[in-house]
Amino acid sequence: MDRETRLRRLAFRAWHRGTREADYMIGGFFDRYGEGWSDAELDWFETLIEEQDVDIMAWAIGTQPVPDRFAGPQMDAFRQLDFINIPR
Known part of the structure; x- marks a missing residue:
């Protein structure tokens, strides 16, 4: 499959999690960083979003x-939570 x-x-999977909170957290993270990720970083994200939302949010x-398989620079960026933009 091509990159686009x-x-x-x-993006669709990140923004259609089932709860608004997970959508904002996971979708917002993807929107902020996803375009610039390498193939390996995209692989990491694809693996992450297969996990349960409650676990992802707890990490x-x-x-x-954080499980060892997800620890590293991407999880560090995710844990900053500075990418969440909740419309009012």
Whole structure:
């Protein structure tokens, strides 16, 4: 699959999680950083979004330890939570 198609699919999956909170957190992260990711970073994100939203959100806010397979610079950026833009 070409990169543009892959990015569109990931954007859809990131923004259609099932809860508004997860959409803002995961979708917002993708919107902020996804375009600039390498193929390896896209692989990481694809693997991450296969996990349960409650786990992803707990890793982001620090209520559960981050599994080794997700630890690293991308998770560090995710845990900043400075990309969440909630419309009012």
